[in-house]
Amino acid sequence: MCGEKRPLVLNWFSSKSQPASLSAVDISTNANGPKQDSFFDDDNEDLFAEATEEVSLDSPERDVLLSDGPSPAITPITPPTSVITPRIGHTHDDMFTHSSFDEIEEEESGDSFDIHISVSDPEKIGDGMNAYMAYKVTTKTSMSLFKQRDFAVKRRFSDFLGLHSKLASKYLHIGYIVPPAPEKSIVGMTKVKVGKEDQSSNEFVEKRRSALERYLMRTVKHPILLKDPDVLQFLESTELPRAVNTQALSSAGILRMVNKAADAVNKMTIKMNESDAWFEEKQQHFENLDLQLKKLHASVESLVCHRKELSVNTAQFAKSAAMLGNSEDHTALSRALSQLAEVEEKIDQLHQDQANADLYLFSELLGDYVRLIGAVKGVFDHRMKTWQKWQDSQMLLQKKREAEAKLQFTNKPDKLQQAKDEIKELEGKVQQGERDFEQISKTIRKEVSRFEKERVKDFKMIIVKYLESLVQTQQQLIKYWEAFLPEAKAIS
Amino acid sequence: MMQEGLDDGPDFLSEEDRGPRAVNVDLEMDATLQVDISDALSERDKVKFTVHTKSTLPNFKQNEFSVVRQHEEFIWLHDSFVENEDYAGYIIPPAPPRPDFDASREKLQKLGEGEGSMTKEEFTKMKQELEAEYLAIFKKTVAMHEVFLCRVAAHPILRKDLNFHVFLEYNQDLSVRGKNKKEKLEDFFKNVVKSADGVLVAGVKDVDDFFEHEKTFLLEYHNRVKDASAKCDRMIRSHKNASDDMNRIASSLYTLGTQDSTDLCKFFLKVSELFEKTRKIEARVAADEDLKLADLLKYYLRESQAAKDLLYRRSRGLVDYENANKALDKARAKNRDVLQAETNQQLCCHKFEKISESAKQELIDFKTRRVAAFRKNLVELAELELKHAKGNLQLLQSCVGVLKGNT
Numbered sequence: 020m021c022g023e024k025r026p027l028v029l030n031w032f033s034s035k036s037q038p039a040s041l042s043a044v045d046i047s048t049n050a051n052g053p054k055q056d057s058f059f060d061d062d063n064e065d066l067f068a069e070a071t072e073e074v075s076l077d078s079p080e081r082d083v084l085l086s087d088g089p090s091p092a093i094t095p096i097t098p099p100t101s102v103i104t105p106r107i108g109h110t111h112d113d114m115f116t117h118s119s120f121d122e123i124e125e126e127e128s129g130d131s132f133d134i135h136i137s138v139s140d141p142e143k144i145g146d147g148m149n150a151y152m153a154y155k156v157t158t159k160t161s162m163s164l165f166k167q168r169d170f171a172v173k174r175r176f177s178d179f180l181g182l183h184s185k186l187a188s189k190y191l192h193i194g195y196i197v198p199p200a201p202e203k204s205i206v207g208m209t210k211v212k213v214g215k216e217d218q219s220s221n222e223f224v225e226k227r228r229s230a231l232e233r234y235l236m237r238t239v240k241h242p243i244l245l246k247d248p249d250v251l252q253f254l255e256s257t258e259l260p261r262a263v264n265t266q267a268l269s270s271a272g273i274l275r276m277v278n279k280a281a282d283a284v285n286k287m288t289i290k291m292n293e294s295d296a297w298f299e300e301k302q303q304h305f306e307n308l309d310l311q312l313k314k315l316h317a318s319v320e321s322l323v324c325h326r327k328e329l330s331v332n333t334a335q336f337a338k339s340a341a342m343l344g345n346s347e348d349h350t351a352l353s354r355a356l357s358q359l360a361e362v363e364e365k366i367d368q369l370h371q372d373q374a375n376a377d378l379y380l381f382s383e384l385l386g387d388y389v390r391l392i393g394a395v396k397g398v399f400d401h402r403m404k405t406w407q408k409w410q411d412s413q414m415l416l417q418k419k420r421e422a423e424a425k426l427q428f429t430n431k432p433d434k435l436q437q438a439k440d441e442i443k444e445l446e447g448k449v450q451q452g453e454r455d456f457e458q459i460s461k462t463i464r465k466e467v468s469r470f471e472k473e474r475v476k477d478f479k480m481i482i483v484k485y486l487e488s489l490v491q492t493q494q495q496l497i498k499y500w501e502a503f504l505p506e507a508k509a510i511s
Numbered sequence: 512m513m514q515e516g517l518d519d520g521p522d523f524l525s526e527e528d529r530g531p532r533a534v535n536v537d538l539e540m541d542a543t544l545q546v547d548i549s550d551a552l553s554e555r556d557k558v559k560f561t562v563h564t565k566s567t568l569p570n571f572k573q574n575e576f577s578v579v580r581q582h583e584e585f586i587w588l589h590d591s592f593v594e595n596e597d598y599a600g601y602i603i604p605p606a607p608p609r610p611d612f613d614a615s616r617e618k619l620q621k622l623g624e625g626e627g628s629m630t631k632e633e634f635t636k637m638k639q640e641l642e643a644e645y646l647a648i649f650k651k652t653v654a655m656h657e658v659f660l661c662r663v664a665a666h667p668i669l670r671k672d673l674n675f676h677v678f679l680e681y682n683q684d685l686s687v688r689g690k691n692k693k694e695k696l697e698d699f700f701k702n703v704v705k706s707a708d709g710v711l712v713a714g715v716k717d718v719d720d721f722f723e724h725e726k727t728f729l730l731e732y733h734n735r736v737k738d739a740s741a742k743c744d745r746m747i748r749s750h751k752n753a754s755d756d757m758n759r760i761a762s763s764l765y766t767l768g769t770q771d772s773t774d775l776c777k778f779f780l781k782v783s784e785l786f787e788k789t790r791k792i793e794a795r796v797a798a799d800e801d802l803k804l805a806d807l808l809k810y811y812l813r814e815s816q817a818a819k820d821l822l823y824r825r826s827r828g829l830v831d832y833e834n835a836n837k838a839l840d841k842a843r844a845k846n847r848d849v850l851q852a853e854t855n856q857q858l859c860c861h862k863f864e865k866i867s868e869s870a871k872q873e874l875i876d877f878k879t880r881r882v883a884a885f886r887k888n889l890v891e892l893a894e895l896e897l898k899h900a901k902g903n904l905q906l907l908q909s910c911v912g913v914l915k916g917n918t
Contacts, residue, residue, distance in 0.1 A: 340739055355885070493900050
C-alpha cells in the first residue's frame with residue numbers, strides 16, 4: 020500500500036464529529052510521516068484530494084490498513100503541493116460516496132465486471148386484490164463482492180420499487196444517474212390480480228418481468244451502485260423487509276407527487292448563471308434526445324399495434340381462404356386455395372412473432388431510455404438546486420456580515436459575539452456549498468460520459484438484434500412462398 | 512386539377528401490368544377485334560377514358576380509331592346488355608365500379624391543411640406517397656374499365672351488339688345521362704323485387720343436375736368470395752398502416768442521426784436509410800397483394816354475381832314456362848284462348864331452352880376463366896412475394912453486416 024501511486028480513500032475512519040471546515044493549519048500528530056506523503060501522490064486533476072481512504076470490502080488492502088496502527092487518514096496534512104483544502108466526508112452512511120471514479124475503475128480491474136442477473140418464473144401469490152406477483156431473481160457471478168457464485172431469491176414488484184427509492188434518495192442529489200424502476204400500472208396489475216388469464220395480461224406480466232431484469236442489470240452495471248449494501252441485500256438476502264410507502268395511493272405516494280410538482284415549480288424559478296458551457300450544451304442535447312426518442316417510441320408503438328392487427332387480419336383471411344377453397348369445385352384450384360390458406364396462417368404467426376420483437380427489443384429499449392433521460396435531467400436539476408443552496412448561503416452570509424458591521428457600533432457585546440459565531444458557521448456553509456456544487460458538477464460529467472458510452476452500446480446491440488429478427492422473418496417468408504409456388508403452378 | 516398520363520409517374524404497379532391489363536380474365540386476344548384503353552385523364556370529378564379499337568370487321572368505317580368515353584357511358588352499355596332479352600342466356604360481363612378518388616382526395620387535402628405542422632422533408636415524402644396512391648387507384652380503375660370492354664369484345668355474341676359498336680365508334684358524346692332520382696328509385700325497387708323473387712326461384716328444385724349443382728355451388732361460392740375479399744382488404748390495409756409507421760420511424764431515426772454527437776449518429780443514419788428502403792418494399796408487397804389477390808377476389812365477386820343473375824333468369828324462364836304449361840292446360844280444359852295459350856307456351860319453351868343451352872356453355876366457360884385467372888394471379892402473387900422478400904432480405908443482411916462491422 021505504501022508508495023503506491025493511487026491514493027486510497029477510507030471513509031469509515033473519518034470521524035463525523037469533525038468540524039465541517041478544517042483549515043490547513045491542523046496537522047497530524049501521528050507518527051506515520053512518510054506514509055502520509057503517499058496519500059497525496061496525486062491525481063492532480065482530483066481537485067478534492069480526499070483525506071479519506073476507500074477500500075473494497077474484501078480487498079487485501081483492508082487488512083493491511085487495519086494492521087497499521089491508528090489510521091493516519093483521520094487527520095489531514097497540509098500537502099506539499101498546491102492541492103486545495105481537503106475535506107472530510109459528509110454525514111453519509113455509505114462508504115463510497117465521494118471517491119473519484121478513477122479509483123473505483125482501477126479497483127475494478129482487480130475484480131472484473133462479471134455478473135448476470137435474470138428475473139424469471141413469475142408466480143401469483145394470494146388471491147383477489149391482495150394478490151401479487153413474485154419473481155425469482157437469479158444472480159450468477161464470479162465477483163468477490165458476493166458471498167456465493169450462483170444464488171436466487173424471491174422478490175415482488177414493490178421490493179424493486181423500494182430498492183430504487185433507497186438508491187435514489189442516496190445518490191440522485193449528488194449527481195449519480197440512478198436507473199429508474201419500471202413503471203407502476205394499476206390497470207395492468209388489477210387484471211392480473213382479478214385472475215384474468217388472457218393474452219393482454221400475459222403480455223403485461225412478460226413486459227414487466229423483462230423490464231425488471233433490464234432494471235437490475237442497468238443498476239449493477241453502475242460501478243458505484245453495484246457496491247451499495249442495499250443492492251447487495253436485495254440480490255442476496257432471502258428475507259427482505261417489506262418496502263412500504265411505494266404504493267401509488269399511499270400517503271407517501273401522494274407526498275411524492277406533491278413534491279414532484281413543487282420541484283417542477285421551483286425549477287422554473289431557478290435562474291442559474293451557467294458558467295460552464297459543457298453543462299448548457301449537454302442539457303440541450305438531452306432535451307433534444309428526449310423529444311426525438313419520445314417521437315420514435317410513439318411510432319414504434321404504433322408499428323407494434325399495426326403489426327398485431329396485421330397478424331389478426333391475416334389469420335382471418337387464412338380462414339376465409341380455406342372456406343373458399345372448400346367451396347371451389349375445381350379440384351386443383353381447391354387444393355391450391357387450401358394451400359394458400361395454410362401459408363397465410365403461417366405468415367400470421369410470423370407477424371405475431373415479429374410484433375413481439377418490435378415490442379420487446381425496439382419499443383422497450385426506447386421506453387427505457389426515455390425514462391433514463393428523465394433521470395439524467397433530474398440529476399441536472401439537482402445540480403441547479405445545489406447551486407441555489409450555495410447562492411442562498413452566500414446571500415445570507417452577506418446579510419449577516421452587514422448586520423455584524425452595524426452591530427459594531429452598538430454596545431451589545433454578546434449580540435456581537437453571536438453574530439460573529441453565526442458568520443463563522445455560515446462561512447463554513449458557503450465553502451461547503453461551493454464544494455458540493457463542484458463535486459456534483461464533477462460527478463455529473465463522469466456520469467454523463469459513462470451514460471453516453473452505455474447508451475451507444477445499448478442502442479447498437481439491441482438495434483442490431485432487432486434487425487436480425489427482421490432478417491429471420493424475411494427468410495421464413497421466402498421459405499413459405501417457395502413451398503407454395505409449385506402448388507399454384509400445379510393448377511391445371 | 513391533376514392530369515395523369517398512363518405511363519409516367521412513379522410506377523406503383525408492377526411492371527408485369529404494363530401489358531394487356533386483362534389480368535383477371537385471361538382472354539384470347541382476337542385479331543378481328545381488339546379493344547383497349549390507351550389513355551385516361553383525371554379531371555375534377557370525372558375520368559375520361561380514351562377507348563382505342565383495332566378491327567378487321569367490315570362493320571366499322573376504319574380499321575383503327577379512338578373515342579373518349581366516361582364511366583356513365585360504360586354503365587349505359589352494360590345496362591343495355593342486361594335489359595336485352597336476347598342476351599338473357601349469357602353471363603353479362605360485370606360493370607366496372609365507379610372511379611372513387613374521394614378517399615385519396617380527402618387525404619391530399621388533409622395533408623395540405625397540415626403542411627405547417629411538419630418538416631419540409633416529411634411533407635414532401637407524404638405528398639409523394641399520396642400521389643402514388645392516387646396514381647395506383649387511377650391505374651386500377653382504368654384496368655377495370657378495360658377488362659369490361661375486353662370481355663365484351665371476346666364474347667362471340669356480345670361483340671356483335673350494335674350498342675357496343677356505337678360505343679366504340681361514335682366519336683361524339685353519347686348523351687347518356689346518369690340515372691336521375693326517379694330512375695334510381697325504380698332500380699332500387701326492381702332489385703328488391705328481384706332478390707325476393709330470387710329467393711322464391713332458388714327454392715324451385717331443378718330437374719337438371721348440372722344446373723342444380725351450379726346453383727348450389729354459385730350461391731355458396733359467391734358468399735365466400737365476398738367474405739374472402741373483405742378480409743383480404745382488411746389485411747392489406749393493416750399492411751399499409753405498418754408500412755406508414757416504418758416511414759415515420761425512418762424520419763425519426765434520421766433526425767436522431769443528425770442530432771447525435773456520439774458514434775450513434777452514423778449508426779442511426781444507416782438504420783434510417785434501411786427503414787426507408789425496407790418500407791418501400793413493404794409498400795410494394797401490399798400493393799401487389801392488392802392487385803393480384805384483392806382485385807382478383809373482387810372481380811370474381813362481381814362475375815359470380817353475374818353468373819347468379821344468369822341462373823336467376825333461367826329459373827325465371829323455367830317458372831314462366833311451367834306457368835305457361837299450366838295456363839295451356841287450363842285453357843284446353845275450358846276450351847278458351849287455346850291458340851293464345853299455345854303460342855305463349857311455345858314462346859316460353861323456346862326462350863327457356865335457348866337460355867338453358869347458352870347458360871350451360873357460359874357456366875362452363877366461367878369455370879375455365881376462373882381457374883385460369885386464379886392460377887395466373889396466384890403464381891404471380893407467389894413470384895412477387897418471393898421477389899420482394901429476397902430483395903428485403905438482401906437489404907437487411909447487408910445493412911446488418913455493415914453495422915456489425917463498424918461496431
